[in-house]
Amino acid sequence: MTKETAASTAQMRKGVLELCILRVLRQGEAYTSDIVAALQAVDLLVVEGTVYPLLSRMKNADTLTYRWAESPSGPPRKYYSMTSEGETVLKALEASWDQFVDSVNSLSTAPKI
Amino acid sequence: MTKETAASTAQMRKGVLELCILRVLRQGEAYTSDIVAALQAVDLLVVEGTVYPLLSRMKNADTLTYRWAESPSGPPRKYYSMTSEGETVLKALEASWDQFVDSVNSLSTAPKI
DNA sequence: AACAGGTACTTTGTATTGCAAAGTACCAAG
DNA sequence: CTTGGTACTTTGCAATACAAAGTACCTGTT
Structure with a gap:
């Protein structure tokens, strides 16, 4: 197992x-x-209390950006969208996710050590 | 979404x-x-530092049990095995896991809200 | 019999994070 | 101008994965 794999899993x-x-x-x-x-x-x-801080973290990491936009009723909204770096992050996360799922599912049939 | 699903997801x-x-x-x-x-x-x-406390928690929850067994070299070992309750937990976790994976993967093609 | 090395388990401390809840602020309607 | 709803932010808490230090046991060596 490489350090990268270790970090990804973590x-x-x-x-x-x-x-x-x-x-x-x-x-x-x-x-x-x-x-x-x-x-x-x-x-x-998920609840808003979880998503708001995460969006802020992703914004700070330049994974996302946002623009202010009027709301039909109420205060203005932050409309988020991916940055190009976000697309890269997404690809990496999808690869890690698929590998993670495969790892967990492979335990169903793995032989005893 | 039911409360059970909510709890399972959490x-x-x-x-x-x-x-x-x-x-x-x-x-x-x-x-x-x-x-x-x-x-x-x-x-x-995973590292041992993570697994040891988790095994203790699962033992306390009666999901697992263990027996002491001699080691060919060194101190005795705790050999863990599932309890019948553990089998029930396993089934539930597998159902939750499969549903969780489906949920995450369904976002790949889900239409915009 | 004492000690050194390896194995096995336990305990403690830290950083992260998902969540809840309180707080701030904006807008529209009455 | 006050009320209610919407939107975002901040704070506090609990859980846990991990790292690291600590305890203890067994075997072989001197």
């Missing part, structure tokens, strides 16, 4: 939500309520 | 390692080094 847990958000944003810009709704629509429970 | 992150350990033990009893080796064999990096 990052996997905290990377899943990030992966999910990036997958949502790949379809176009969205603001927090859109993102939460999209995740809840596929039975991934 | 538990998912911390449940993955537990699932992996139970999948290893389904094949027969093993002690810590066996388990760590089995997980590392499928590229799931």
Whole structure:
């Protein structure tokens, strides 16, 4: 196992939500309520209290950017979208995710050591 | 989304390692080094410092039990095995895991909200 | 019999993070 | 101008993966 694999595995847990958000944003810009709704629509429970700080972290990491936009009713919204760096991160997270799933599932049939 | 689904999703992150350990033990009893080796064999990096406390928690939860056994060289080992309750937990974790994977993967093609 | 080395288990401390909840602020309607 | 709803931010808490230090046992050597 390489150090990269080790790091990826360690990052996997905290990377899943990030992966999910990036997958949502790949379809176009969205603001927090859109993102939460999209995740809840596929039975991934997340609450706004979790997503807001994560979006801020991703913004600080230049994975995302946002623009202010008027709301039909209420205060303005932050509409997030992926940066080009975000697309790179998304590809990496998807690869890690697929490998992680394969690893967990391979335990179903792995022979005893 | 039901409360159970919500709870399962919340538990998912911390449940993955537990699932992996139970999948290893389904094949027969093993002690810590066996388990760590089995997980590392499928590229799931875990270290003993993580597994030991988790095994203790699972023992306290009656998911696992253990017996002391002599070692060919060194102090005796705790050989862990699943309890019947552990088998129930394993089934539940596997269902949650499969659903979780489906949820994350469904975001690849989900339409924009 | 004492000690050194290796194995096995336990305990403690730290950083991360998902979540809840309180707080701030903006806008529209009455 | 006040009320209610929406949107974002900040703070505090609990869980846990990990690292590292600590304890203890067994075997072989001197």
